[in-house]
Amino acid sequence: MTDPADADTLRERALTTLTTARARTTLLTSCVEDPDLTAQHSPLMSPLVWDLAHISNQEEQWLLRTVAGREAIRPEIDGIYDAFEHPRAARPSLPLLPPSEARNYAAEVRGRVMDILESTAFHGTRLTEAGFAFGMIAQHEQQHDETMLITHQLRKGPQALTAPDPDPVPLFTGPSEVLVPGGPFTMGTSTEPWALDNERPAHRREVPAFYMDVTPVTNAAYQAFIADGGYDTERWWTPEGWAHIRQHSIHAPLFWRRDGKQWLRRRFGVTEVVPPDEPVLHVCWYEADAYARWAGRRLPTEAEWEKAARHDPAGDRSTRYPWGDADPAPEHANLGQRHLRPAPAGSYPEGESPLGVRQLIGDVWEWTASDFLPYPGFQAFPYKEYSEVFFGPEHKVLRGGAFAVDAVACRGTFRNWDYPIRRQIFSGFRTARSAADA
The missing domain is CATH 3.90.1580.10 (paralog of FGE (formylglycine-generating enzyme))
Known part of the structure; x- marks a missing residue:
């Protein structure tokens, strides 16, 4: 059984890492116009809008469906955002969610994840022990943020990011x-x-x-x-x-x-x-x-x-x-x-x-x-x-x-x-x- 104080610490860490990742995802997908989100800037990389919806689809599958046992929100898109089913070069030809719909889907998934985070017990299974599943999803999103930053580097055109x-x-x-x-x-x-x-x-x-x-x-x-x-x-x-x-x-x-x-x-x-x-x-x-x-x-x-x-x-x-x-x-x-x-x-x-x-x-x-x-x-x-x-x-x-x-x-x-x-x-x-x- 996880000590309540430890559970609060784990919950806070999960919240912080998920929030940090989403702020970065938002920056990387809001600093360019929609045509740049849907374009494929290199056959080595996915369109940015694919990464955006894929991040949320993985979050839905692991945190909402597997950990929380919730009903699927968009089961019909699972195959579209399966990274092993579709190579990057082929992803622009898929029926991808348009930018506004991808953003709405991401917001809906994240809102439900915040709800279950409040009640999740950080013990019982390997996925929930020490908040592993939340950490796995935060790492997954940050890895795709890095991938999207690579896409920004490959992208032709004027500067979109500053630091x-x-x-x-x-x-x-x-x-x-x-x-x-x-x-x-x-x-x-x-x-x-x-x-x-x-x-x-x-x-x-x-x-x-x-x-x-x-x-x-x-x-x-x-x-x-x-x-x-x-x-x-x-x-x-x-x-x-x-x-x-x-x-x-x-x-x-x-x-x-x-x-x-x-x-x-x-x-x-x-x-x-x-x-x-x-x-x-x-x-x-x-x-x-x-x-x-x-x-x-x-x-x-x-x-x-x-x-x-x-x-x-x-x-x-x-x-x-x-x-x-x-x-x-x-x-x-x-x-x-x-x-x-x-x-x-x-x-x-x-x-x-x-x-x-x-x-x-x-x-x-x-x-x-x-x-x-x-x-x-x-x-x-x-x-x-x-x-x-x-x-x-x-x-x-x-x-x-x-x-x-x-x-x-x-x-x-x-x-x-x-x-x-x-x-x-x-x-x-x-x-x-x-x-x-x-």
Whole structure:
């Protein structure tokens, strides 16, 4: 039985995270006119109006029908908004709810969810324990908000979103890498109440000593790779990566273009000079891997990344975040679409790990060398389509979150994954090297 005081805390957390997600969804779908909501801005992405109704359909199915046992509001649209039934490129041809109807549906579902939130007992089933189902839906909405932000980046036309830039910081002059000692650590979690199935269970993992970059690779460093002929030198690339960049004539990160002696980029409708001290953004796994080879290094494995982010040698324990167990605050990381760009490399000293690694959470998703695979003892929950169907060598793991990620959908154990060709996502990387090679 959940203590009443604990239930109140859980109810407040669920309310806050759901409300925060909906405010962001509203911003992303109200800053453009209806034609931009119904258009498909890239075959890689859904129309924004599809995401809006899909978010609410999932909320209805899990919170109203499954948790509360309520009668379906719009059962006839379930198939239209089934992400596994219709690939993104085909979604514009579906009989989608028009923007006004999608908004009304979202409001109706959310109103009923607020009613059941007041009476839900946070115990009894795995879905209701500690408010998991509410946390799952808040994370789902925030993940689609990130997807919609990607659509905004791909969208042609004038700027529709604005946000203040991160605070300027002095050029980072600290060490370029730190030693992460070898030995076992606890990877994953069995106690984080809103952790998703692929983060579970906690298990011991042996990791040999390695060196990790203190900050993500910057635009200036990546430009050196380009200038040295990185995209024209086959030996830095895997065979698949070399074939991919040749086939698609890739010579720089997505949204970059050369203008005389400088690089420009397009960012949410604005063209600007590529800032040298920001982490590089919009590179695929093949590009990250090639850069690491060129630099005489490699991408960290997923286990190495998590050890660098969570292992506290002083207590031989794994923390929730690099800075400890406290929830993320603005001084720790660049999260939640607070800014529309990464902060300069070396920012957020209060968010660094005990070993001195910075910006492991926020700013850019970081590609790792690892395939997306289940942990020992993995159990799909509450449906296999969240993680299980994606396991295998086709997907590479990304860690750490980006400026586009909300704190509810980002923690030291959180796992993201995508195809190694993906570049529209807010992806960067850092490099590592084995201590045995030193």
